[in-house]
């Protein structure tokens with residue numbers, strides 16, 4: 001599903017910062033992968049490249065078999081809209097839209113008509129137990145509810161891949177566990193998922209853990225989440 | 236572009252910050268409002284002044300003999316000379332470009348004694364001897380009977396047309412004056428009509444409503460002036476230059492009356508066309524000024540909208556970034572920002588237009604929209620054309636105000652939403 005070959009990325013700020021120094025990574029369809037590493041190791045940078053939110057300087061990135069390189073804004077928007085679902089640490093819901101409207105928004109950009117859009121959005125909200133909250137605005141929702149809305153929004157377009165940057169970073173441990181359960185359920189339906197986290201407990205819930213250090217992949221370890229008593233780990 | 240979804244999207248963003256939207260829109264509202272008020276006032280003055288010249292042929296020239304200022308053909312300078320009916324015939328025959336020509340004599344009532352009587356009731360009025368076509372150059376409305384006709388002229392009938400005020404003062408506004416006898420300067424004339432001037436501000440030898448009008452031939456007979464008369468006026472035919480026609484008429488008169496070809500003082504002339512043209516230029520100047528001031532005010536409103544939208548866009552970096560991340564294409568973002576600016580501007584503009592027009596309709600109701608005495612301000616409203624122009628300008632300003640914010644908006648990349656904390 002994802003194939004990275006020698007990805008290099010340098011930020012040209014006041015001082016050029018070579019953040020990614022030749023990343024090679026493959027993520028198969030339906031995999032659940034986490035990326036770990038120290039703060040500033042380039043996790044978010046890598047994820048942004050995977051999400052076509054940011055570009056890279058060197059190497060090749062194949063997404064669903066297609067080379068993602070030097071895309072126009074329109075192509076990138078289309079890729080993101082059709083293939084990728086995003087989940088952010090700070091939710092990034094649009095504050096003046098209701099939960100339902102937020103979830104329906106990606107479909108609006110696909111040109112789906114209003115009625116169908118709202119029906120689909122409602123289905124996803126229902127799936128995450130948010131039916132009663134459909135007409136509420138983000139500031140009327142708890143952190144966990146917000147994150148569930150944003151998961152619904154990421155899923156509503158039936159993407160091939162979900163990218164999550166610290167999805168539980170702003171949540172308490174109980175809610176984190178709930179959200180992780182949801183993400184695992186989603187992954188179980190066959191959607192590829194990449195989660196950036198610095199919490200070992202979260203990483204342990206994934207099948208593959210990628211360790212990033214100083215801009216290179218230090219190691220990749222296989223993991224069996226079912227062996228772990230994850231609720232304890234998170235605490 | 237304006238399906239229900241887009242409008243909901245736009246409306247949400249505008250309504251989200253009501254106070255700011257209203258403040259932003261106020262600039263545009265004010266610009267359009269001022270433009271409408273100014274245009275309407277301009278039209279009010281225009282209409283007012285125009286009503287003062289209504290009924291008067293604006294391409295007419297008036298000529299009156301004066302003392303010669305140069306010696307010629309053995310005559311001394313300072314000679315008095317008079318016009319006669321054969322001059323009129325000659326002008327008609329020889330000068331091309333004269334449309335109507337009308338000789339006139341007048342008797343002023345200088346001393347203020349009562350000179351016109353109905354029965355024992357008397358008053359002081361001027362008298363004027365005219366030809367039938369006089370009423371085509373200095374038009375008035377016939378309120379009773381008819382104007383002087385060819386038979387009156389041919390038979391030098393002792394008939395008269397009264398100015399409306401003469402009729403009201405002497406006979407009384409409630410009585411049918413036709414057939415009644417009026418004594419003017421000792422001679423009885425039968426009333427055949429009453430005339431009301433469209434205006435009494437532009438006229439020849441006295442306000443029409445305060446004049447007793449006789450057939451010219453009758454007056455010539457009564458005052459023993461033969462076929463002479465005091466002055467004449469003519470209008471220029473379509474396709475001719477008034478200045479050229481005036482020169483031709485003057486040249487012919489000089490030749491016929493042994494006046495030096497270079498004697499400019501011997502014929503006094505008043506060129507109404509020139510005067511009216513001056514009015515036109517004045518009005519045009521005022522109109523241009525109004526549009527400049529109005530558009531200027533509006534532009535500052537546009538700058539305001541643009542400015543505040545720029546700020547809004549900056550504040551919305553995260554929101555726009557999120558939209559980009561979940562699949563909004565740049566064109567859509569541009570469209571949305573432009574549409575926001577357009578909707579805001581158009582709403583504000585239309586409110587300004589409607590309120591402006593409504594206020595001026597009230598003002599028009601107060602100052603009246605029918606000509607009366609001494610009107611300077613009449614029917615101050617904007618025409619359909621100006622309203623359409625204003626609407627087009629509103630839309631253009633909306634688009635204009637949206638350009639910079641839209642450019643700023645598409646510079647926001649999806650990544651900015653994620654980075655911004």
Ligand SMILES: Nc1ncnc2c1ncn2[C@@H]1O[C@H](COP(=O)(O)OP(=O)(O)OP(=O)(O)O)[C@@H](O)[C@H]1O
Nearest residue numbers: 011013017019038039040041042043044045046198
């Ligand atoms: N836009 C940018 N311009 C310049 N430098 C940047 C930019 N974004 C990130 N960096 C730098 O690149 C490095 C990697 O950043 P990145 O956000 O990928 O780290 P991270 O692994 O996600 O860290 P964290 O765990 O704290 O989120 C950091 O040193 C950061 O300062």
Ligand SMILES: [Mg+2]
Nearest residue numbers: 043044045165
């Ligand atoms: Mg990060």
